[in-house]
Amino acid sequence: MVPLAYYLTLSALLFAIGVVGVLINRNAIVIFMSIEIMLNAVNLSLIAFSQFMGSPAGQVIVFLVMAVAAAEAAVGLAIIVVIHRTRESINVDDVNLMKW
Amino acid sequence: MTLAIFLALATVSVISAILVISQKNSVISALYLVVTLASQAVLYFLLGATFIGVLQIIVYAGAIMVLFLFVIMLLNLKRDEFGPDKKKGQRVLAFLLTLFLAIEILAALKIGLSGGQAVTGVSAKLSIGSPVEVARSLFIDYLYPFEIVSILLLVAILGVIVLVKKRF
Numbered sequence: 001m002v003p004l005a006y007y008l009t010l011s012a013l014l015f016a017i018g019v020v021g022v023l024i025n026r027n028a029i030v031i032f033m034s035i036e037i038m039l040n041a042v043n044l045s046l047i048a049f050s051q052f053m054g055s056p057a058g059q060v061i062v063f064l065v066m067a068v069a070a071a072e073a074a075v076g077l078a079i080i081v082v083i084h085r086t087r088e089s090i091n092v093d094d095v096n097l098m099k100w
Numbered sequence: 101m102t103l104a105i106f107l108a109l110a111t112v113s114v115i116s117a118i119l120v121i122s123q124k125n126s127v128i129s130a131l132y133l134v135v136t137l138a139s140q141a142v143l144y145f146l147l148g149a150t151f152i153g154v155l156q157i158i159v160y161a162g163a164i165m166v167l168f169l170f171v172i173m174l175l176n177l178k179r180d181e182f183g184p185d186k187k188k189g190q191r192v193l194a195f196l197l198t199l200f201l202a203i204e205i206l207a208a209l210k211i212g213l214s215g216g217q218a219v220t221g222v223s224a225k226l227s228i229g230s231p232v233e234v235a236r237s238l239f240i241d242y243l244y245p246f247e248i249v250s251i252l253l254l255v256a257i258l259g260v261i262v263l264v265k266k267r268f
Contacts, residue, residue, distance in 0.1 A: 001102065002102055002103055002106045002146070004213070005209065005213055006106060006110075007143075007147070008209050008213075009206065009209065010110045010113070010114070010143075012202060012205040012206055012209060013114055013202065014113065014114065014117055014136075015205065016198050016199075016201055016202035016205070017114065017117045017118055017121060018117070018121075019198045019201060020121060020194060020195060020198045021120065021121030023190075023194030023197070023198065024121065024190075024191050024194050024195075025121060027126060027177075029126050029129075029130075029168065029171065029172060029175075029177075030120070030121065030123075030126055030129050032168070033120055033121075033129055033130065033133050033168065034120070034121055036133065036137075036160070036164070037117050037120065037121075037133070037136065040136070040137060040140055040160070043140075043152075043156075044140055044143060044144075047144055047147055047149045047152055047229075048147060050149070050228065050229075051147045051148055051149060051228055051229060054228055055228070056228055056229075056233045056234050056236070056237040057237060057241070057242075059149055059151065059152050059228070059229060059233075059234045059237070060234065060237050060238050060241075060242045060245075062152050063152070063155065063234070063238065064242075064245055064246075064249055066155060066156075066159050066160065067249045067252070067253060068249070068252065069160075069164065070159060070163065070164055070253070070256075071252055071253055071255075071256035072256075073164045073167055073168070074167065074256050074257075074260050075256050075259050075260055075263070077167060077168070077171045078259070078260040078263040078264050079263060080171060080175075081171060081174065081175070081263075081264055082263055082264060084175050090175065090177070
């Protein structure tokens, strides 16, 4: 059995990679993907805790996180499509005004 | 044996996550994201969380990634649209801050795992992650959050329709 600490370390690394992705990218879609990486990193630590503590509660939370992530991806991508329609760009530096 | 599989999967998921955030072309990022998500699904199987592992493949690597690829192709992005970053210092600062964040998380982890009661290897029953156990918990203890998620999904569907509709 792999120790719990290994899973949590992997989760921390993936979360940090997601944070770097949000900070260094200018493409709104890649920023979205980085957010998905962060959500998945947290899911991994929840599943690891759930299995090691012998309680299914963590898995239920992961189930709910997946539903929220699906809703978030749908709404976020719709917003990106609308931004691209009005500004012809999805570079986040171009989207610095609430109203044009 | 399990440790070797874990290390292989961890390497694959970390490397492909790094490749996701360092690509110029969004389609290639999306495909590497599928690799990350799939290797995490196998990690869930390794932990014994079979239900969540299957869900990860169907919902994340399947549905959400199709949505991403569909939008990337719909927008028809030029490859050089983003070019080199204008603010060079920002990138260095981002790496530094994230390094501090990672050190902070790992330090918290080390303190948390050394103090208090150790949870390491208490039960790790394989049946915890089975669909039966998860469904029992979901429909008895967590029924209310489950119903709220259904409302959230309905609101998301309506929101997307309202957002992308041109005129009413």
